[in-house]
Amino acid sequence: MGLSPGNFTIKRATLMDKIRKKYSKLQKTRKYKRRRIELKSEKSNSNARQSDIVQIAAVTEYETFSAYVMPSKKITPQASDITKLTFFNGQMYYDEVPVESSPPFEVFTSLIAFLSKFPSKPTVVGHNIKTFDCHILYNQLNKLKMWDEFCLYFNGFIDTRILFRSEYPGRQSYKQCDLVSDFLGESYDAHNALYDCKSLFKLVRSHGNLASHFCKHTFDGMYPKYCQNDLSFKALVENKVMSKQLAKAASTGLCKKHFILSIQRNGIDGLRALLSQKKSSGVVRVTASKSIIQKVYDFCYNVK
Numbered sequence: 001m002g003l004s005p006g007n008f009t010i011k012r013a014t015l016m017d018k019i020r021k022k023y024s025k026l027q028k029t030r031k032y033k034r035r036r037i038e039l040k041s042e043k044s045n046s047n048a049r050q051s052d053i054v055q056i057a058a059v060t061e062y063e064t065f066s067a068y069v070m071p072s073k074k075i076t077p078q079a080s081d082i083t084k085l086t087f088f089n090g091q092m093y094y095d096e097v098p099v100e101s102s103p104p105f106e107v108f109t110s111l112i113a114f115l116s117k118f119p120s121k122p123t124v125v126g127h128n129i130k131t132f133d134c135h136i137l138y139n140q141l142n143k144l145k146m147w148d149e150f151c152l153y154f155n156g157f158i159d160t161r162i163l164f165r166s167e168y169p170g171r172q173s174y175k176q177c178d179l180v181s182d183f184l185g186e187s188y189d190a191h192n193a194l195y196d197c198k199s200l201f202k203l204v205r206s207h208g209n210l211a212s213h214f215c216k217h218t219f220d221g222m223y224p225k226y227c228q229n230d231l232s233f234k235a236l237v238e239n240k241v242m243s244k245q246l247a248k249a250a251s252t253g254l255c256k257k258h259f260i261l262s263i264q265r266n267g268i269d270g271l272r273a274l275l276s277q278k279k280s281s282g283v284v285r286v287t288a289s290k291s292i293i294q295k296v297y298d299f300c301y302n303v304k
Helices: 007-027 030-048 077-083 104-116 129-143 147-151 160-167 176-184 193-205 208-217 223-232 234-238 244-251 256-275 290-303
Strands: 055-059 064-069 085-088 091-094 097-099 124-126 157-159
Touching (some): 064 104, 124 129, 129 147, 129 157, 129 160, 157 208, 160 176, 176 193, 234 290, 256 290
Antiparallel strands (some): 055 064, 091 097
């Protein structure tokens, strides 16, 4: 059976063709492609940051901590190919050799005990830790209700990838294995946490000049928590209730549930008191703008 299109159908088809052509043109722009890459990266990072920690290690000049962690889900064949770790019937294997593993709570309790024995709070140093490791660590500890206790025993983070990019600009690669190869003339098992720590410690110690730059490259131990809070303000930014700058300021100690809780307690006055509260420096915590506070109130009141 065949049908001839009527006037409405023709008009509709013409309109849809125009929309398709416009969208096709938009897809070819650099801005659209960059945003698509960013979205893919966000999704990938978000999924990766929820991964189990199956091995954790820490190294100082005189002390070493290393432990294998029982996973909550199956280790995929792809992950096993990279890490050489497998887990069957309650037994962990590294490169097909049985190794002792413990439940996450026991491992992180031991890690906290390891950190607590230092006379002054240590700084946690890692390669690409700001983008990846500190978020996984936060998610695991937060899930176990251990993050606040963990924070009592360390002074902050240093990402050596950022450190080397700053002090040795222009390199083609800042991967740890490439830095170790180029600066130390060595190779190591890059996907073993203990070997990772030992090689990084040796790499940093071999460049004594880097120590003088530690302070400026140290970032707050609460950074991964602030990043989680940033995500809770995503809807406020997307709906143009708040700017990205205000959302970032709000995320340092606050998340959207604090907004909603203040409204539940004392309406818009409660929200105003929360957002316009002054810090010890005299600077307003988030904003004192009546129009912005009203927008935030209207948005949160409708979604609470």
